[in-house]
Amino acid sequence: MAATNVEFFTGSQGVQAERIKFVTNLMSPAGIDPLEKLKVRIAAGTIHDSAERCDAPKCTPETRVAVQDNLYDCILDGDGEPEQPKKIKWVTGPAGSGKTAIMGLLSELCIEGGVLAATFFFSSWSGSIGRRRKTAFVTMIAHQLAQYHSHLCEEISRAIVSNPDIFNKTLHVQMRGHSTRLGVVKAERGAIIVDGLDECEAEQYHNTTAMGSESRSPPARTKEQDQLEILQVLQMASADPYFPFRILIASRPEHVFRKFFDPDTNPTPFARKLDLHEDYNADDDITLFFEVQFSRIRRWYNLPESWVSSEIIRALVEKASGQFIYAATIIRVLNTGHQESPEALLEAVLNMKATRKPTSNPLEQLDMLYTHILESSPDPLLSVQWIRSIDFLGRRWTCHPVHLASSNMNELLETEPKSSEAERFLGPLRSLIRIPSPSNQATTRYELYHKSLLDFFEDPNRCGKLHIQDAERLRFIWDRINQAFAKA
DSSP: OOOOOEEEEEEEOOOOOOOOOOOOOOTTSOOOOOOHHHHHHOOOOGGGTTTGGTOOOOOTTSSHHHHHHHHHHHHHHHOOOSSSOEEEEEEEEEESSSSHHHHHHHHHHHHHHHHHHEEEETTTTOOGGTSSSTTTHHHHHHHHHHHHHHGGGGHHHHHHHOOTTTSSSSSHHOOOOOOOOTTGTTOOOOOOEEEEEGOOOOOOOOOOOOOOOOOOOOOOHHHHHHHHHHHHHHHHHHSSSTTTOOOEEEEEEEEEEHHHTTTTTOSSSSOOETTTTOOOTHHHHHHHHHHHHHHHHHHHHHTTTTTOOHHHHHHHHHHHHTTTOOOOOHHHHHOOOSSHHHHHHHHHHTTTOOSSSSOOOTHHHHHHHHHHHHTTTTSSSHHHHHHHHHHHHHHHHSSSSGGGGGGHHHHOOOSSSOHHHHHHHHHGGTTTTOOOGGGTTTTTOEEESSSSSHHHHHHHHGGGGOOOOOOHHHHHHHHHHHHHHOOO
């Protein structure tokens, strides 16, 4: 192709300039800004500070300081190996150990320090399908890179213009198309933070419900396959010597992650994993959390300074076994009680008795607490049916969010219109499920506070007599749907 000569200031005289900046306005062949094409492919709810995450778990000030410092130092300095930096670090821990709260606070610290590249927070119980699946993973990272690093906009635009079908390609192709453009920022530091990757659901490309010998569709994909695909995509990007960012991945210690990060099966040099359960004693942080929260409750309810004693706090910390979700749920029990005082509610929690033989289950005390709360309902099994139905319908209805509003859920699940069944069966469980105020129920969904409640329901060894078989649960939903249509 012949070179094109472009002349500026032709015929001008006496032109003086200390600095001239030329801006290239890249447009796709269809005349659409490539970054606008990118924007329509994102899942905005996955960003750490999105409106959808306004009630996400947060660290109490002055807690988890050592963990935050460890991770922030890793972002800034890596492992002290500038020639061969280890760019991926795995943060793991059991349910309720505070992973999401820590990664959320770390994201804020990175913004303050000017080193945040991108965040992606998965959530398996979110009503937003983008937070549950891999579809928008690479596009979200590219979108944020362009947002936080304005000098990358042109490079990302070029990647889209040069491959107009890039959004229909595999994650590997998408990431390769964008990451190869990042060599211009070799010296730049930054962090890509991925939380809850173990909650990524499988994305299906074929009809997995077809029956009979005529069906030739391949087997349904598993969530482990999609989770591994994301791990491999990030591994591929980090292997490029010009890729400038550190990648932090937080998940439960599920098999797919243990195998991927095992040096005996994966030769990639990863940074040393951080295990919140093994590497850090959370007791001091949980103690501080209880002290701060009990102090607030004392002020709100004008309770004596002697409430709560240090002995009781130590007993609660011991029961928590390092699980922040246990401590957070107890505080919600005290804050959401409408009829009983905080003193009476705490006394009831302290007097909980095990209904089954003691086991080695580290979540045994959390299970006892969940059982205690659920049994405060006038019909615990029916309350469980309501919660599980709300979760099931919310994750499978890919419609406008307003259609999933709590008022619509009530109309679907109540046996009689305006019967107040929702308040009867869910009202006592406000420490487990976020219930919108009456004025917001037409636009706001029910939200569970933590995925560990669903884990509890799904394991008959944990929830005991509150366990409901899948067939029974689906029959309940089907009956209520039929009933709702009949009323309509």
